[in-house]
Amino acid sequence: MKVALAERLLEARARGQTVCLLRFLATGEEALLVAGEQVIGAPLPEAVLDAAQRAQRYDRSTTVESEAGPVFIQVFNPPLRLVVVGAVHIAQALVPMASLAGYAVTVIDPRRGFATAERFPNVDLVDAWPDEAMESLAPDARTAVVTLTHDPKLDDPALDVALRSEAFYIGALGSKRTHARRLERLQALGHGPEALARIHGPAGLDIGAVTPAEIAISILAQMTQALRGRE
Amino acid sequence: MGRAVASGESGMSEEERLLREALAWKREGRKVAIATVVSTWGSSPRPVGSMLVVDDRGRMLGSVSGGCIEGAVVKEAQAVMDGAPPKLLDFGVSDEQAWEVGLACGGRVQVWVEALT
Numbered sequence: 001m002k003v004a005l006a007e008r009l010l011e012a013r014a015r016g017q018t019v020c021l022l023r024f025l026a027t028g029e030e031a032l033l034v035a036g037e038q039v040i041g042a043p044l045p046e047a048v049l050d051a052a053q054r055a056q057r058y059d060r061s062t063t064v065e066s067e068a069g070p071v072f073i074q075v076f077n078p079p080l081r082l083v084v085v086g087a088v089h090i091a092q093a094l095v096p097m098a099s100l101a102g103y104a105v106t107v108i109d110p111r112r113g114f115a116t117a118e119r120f121p122n123v124d125l126v127d128a129w130p131d132e133a134m135e136s137l138a139p140d141a142r143t144a145v146v147t148l149t150h151d152p153k154l155d156d157p158a159l160d161v162a163l164r165s166e167a168f169y170i171g172a173l174g175s176k177r178t179h180a181r182r183l184e185r186l187q188a189l190g191h192g193p194e195a196l197a198r199i200h201g202p203a204g205l206d207i208g209a210v211t212p213a214e215i216a217i218s219i220l221a222q223m224t225q226a227l228r229g230r231e
Numbered sequence: 232m233g234r235a236v237a238s239g240e241s242g243m244s245e246e247e248r249l250l251r252e253a254l255a256w257k258r259e260g261r262k263v264a265i266a267t268v269v270s271t272w273g274s275s276p277r278p279v280g281s282m283l284v285v286d287d288r289g290r291m292l293g294s295v296s297g298g299c300i301e302g303a304v305v306k307e308a309q310a311v312m313d314g315a316p317p318k319l320l321d322f323g324v325s326d327e328q329a330w331e332v333g334l335a336c337g338g339r340v341q342v343w344v345e346a347l348t
Contacts, residue, residue: 001265001347003257006250013247025269025343028317061280063270063341072269072343074280079244102244 005032005040009076019076020052026069048073059142079104080227083137085130085158086148087114090173093216094146095123101220103144108133108158131157144169144223146203150178156185163195169226171203171219178202200226246282249293253284253347262287263347264308268295268340269319275338287312295342296322307344317345 005021012019012034020033022044031041033052038044044052048071051064055073063072082098084091087109095105099122106124109115115125126133130147134157139145145162146169147155155172162170163186172182179201186196204218205225243251253263266283268275276297283293283301285308295304300322307318323339 001345003254003347006254006347010247010251010254013243023269023317023343023345025319028345061278063279070269072267074246074267076244076247 001030005030008032008034008040013076013078016078018056018078020056021074021076022048022052023072023074024066024068024070025063025072029068078142081106081137081139081143082223083108083134083139083143083145083158083162084148085109085134085146085154086150086173087111087116087119087125088148090148090212090215092119093213094148094219095120097213097216097220098223099123101224106137109149110154129157130154131161134158134161139165139167141166141168143167144171144226146171146173146219146223148173150174152182152185156182156189159186159199160189160191163191163198169200169223170198171200171222173201173203173215173219175202245293246280249282249284252292256284256286256290257347261290262312264312264344265347266295266304266308266342266344269343270341271338272323272340273338275340277340283308285309285312296340300340300342304342304344311344311346314346317343319343 009019009021009032017035022031031044032039045066048066052073055062055075059075059077061074063070080103082103082105084094084105084107087107091107095107098105106126107115107120108126108130110127110129115127139162145167147158149155150173159172172179183196200222204215205222207218209215209218253265256263264285268277268279268281271279277295281295283291283295283304285291285305291305294301307320311317320342
């Protein structure tokens, strides 16, 4: 791999662009696609370009056969995102664990003293109201949303936006009773049974979690289950 | 959106972090090799795209298996750092494999080993 290619790859990713790195395993030649456009390497055969686009869409690195022998297509997509509502104790465990699992994490909490850099080093913090912040973050199919405040004033607006998005996981902390009341309120906002069934509440797999770290594990495990399609 | 209180660096993928580290080693004047899983069959410990970076002082980061083939990969990495062309390594359970190292899990994995130049 050429140093210039590796540098170009990381620059593009730092700007949030999708990157596809191709290696011709028979010859050692390499090529780079940034945001779907080839920026390094000899012009690619049509079939290889198509394969690269598919790999990018499905976020799956793969090796394909071509006229020039096997080509390894390595996908560098923007990371999965996790939006946490509530800069609370459990968030302090969930945020580093999710970062380790490869998520770009944003924590939303408008309350004074909660979303601070001392409590949450190296993470994106937003102190806007959850509805406003969520609209701006625009959750997509590679985003998980978890509400942790137990406060309907904060959790409900976030869940309202999440339910209108393609977020692959929506979790809400709180007891079964709290959750039942939450569903009634969200129903009143116009969400039908199918939409409401998307919310994992109480959030997290039932593994008997007690401590904040254990609860964070149960939530991250459930997010993984939703992402990898083993539900 | 309201004020962004702080922004962090979370969300850089493991492979991006490994490439960043490999470039840093290169800038230090070290020779650097990169090994990448390019194909897997059956059960294999690390998915396609997983990387291991190695330098000429024996530093290594990342992984291309649960640890069962790293030794053989590092040996080949040494050769590409010394100027050998990139090489496709094939690890499996078959007796006919050129490599004596098998995968305990019964899977098969191909690893591309190249120098960072």
